[in-house]
Amino acid sequence: MDKQKRRYLTIKLATEKYKLNPEFLSSIQKATIEQEVDKLYKLQTGILASDKAQSVTVSNAHLMDAYFSCVQQFETEEQFYRSLKHQGITVEGLKFALKDELHCDMVLDLVASEIPQLDIEQAKAYYNKNRLEFSRARTWKMSQILITKNNEFVENTPDNAFARVTKISEEANVKNFADLAMRHSECPSALESGLLGWCEEGKLYPEITSALLSLPQGRVSKPIETELGFHLVLCHDEKPAYVATFEEVWPFLQEKHASRAKTYLQREWLERLVR
Structure with a gap:
């Protein structure tokens, strides 16, 4: 066998x-x-x-x-x-x-059956030192229409791209945004009717973040220029920045401790076994 x-x-x-x-x-x-x-x-x-x-x-x-x-x-x-x-x-x-x-x-x-309990005071000290690990930045659920800038194509030179996005902007609203995105957007999200989903502050172009900070939900922005091109964005929903409390994090810390302790005990035992 x-x-x-x-x-x-x-x-x-x-x-x-x-x-x-x-x-x-x-x-x-x-x-x-x-x-x-x-x-x-x-x-x-x-x-x-x-x-x-x-x-x-x-x-x-x-x-x-x-x-x-x-x-x-x-x-x-x-x-x-x-x-x-x-x-x-x-x-x-x-x-x-x-x-x-x-x-x-x-x-x-x-x-690994006898894993020591995680000391709650040590856990609190870790939590206080690493709060960013348990935080969520401000996020927006958004859609966009993108017209890129590219001097290799006449229709995408900066002036022509701006003219195109301005024309789209003049007719765009919350009801027809999805249709306009499918017809005009040069972003892959056009396949999803322009929907980008939840986007986190710090992972967006700063120009878009700046516009979102003052853009009401259900409103289409004015054209926003970035290094990529011109964007029209529609904000569907928003979540404020949030830091989880220790009570919310405690179960996660216990699970993380148990996983690490299990790996350590098993590795230590195996190393002794093969010596």
Whole structure:
């Protein structure tokens, strides 16, 4: 079964790393995968031989859930079996490899089961020092019509581009903006009737931000010139800048702490295991 397990690991790593079945790998890719398979095989062998591995077992129900999860990746069972045969893996070989993989995962979960609680005072200190991490800039839900500037095209020279956008501006309103955007805008958002979605202050051209600060919702702006061209913008909605409270952030900090602590405990245990 060891050959079957190595074959399974080869397929798993090849598809994860290169999105390819092993037979389509280049010689360099194959050499890389072979090295990684050897490393992972030895690591799994070490985990399964550890004292902690004797404390957990893989139930048949757990194994069959993993097996049927593999089957469900195919449209039919026939396609699944055909793929196994093509890859040189038997049903028994797949189950053997899956069981070892699940067993290793259970051992690593056991290793990280005693994560220390996050100290709330330390969490508050981190929050106070990194408030920007938990803030949201002022944002606008907006649409735009863009006429670009480009001296290589007569219709897009600065003067002609301005004349075009001015003409559009004279007839634009909240009701016909989407139609005008689809017909005239040179922005990819024209495919979405000009809708840009939620746009954050600091990620917009400063000229557009300046216009939005005084533009009422449901009104079309005057032409706004940027280095890209001339814009007409329509503001649909607005969200003010916001900083989340510590109470809102606390669950996130606990989850982040647990994830980091789990990774640390597992890495430390594995390093001791392979010494």
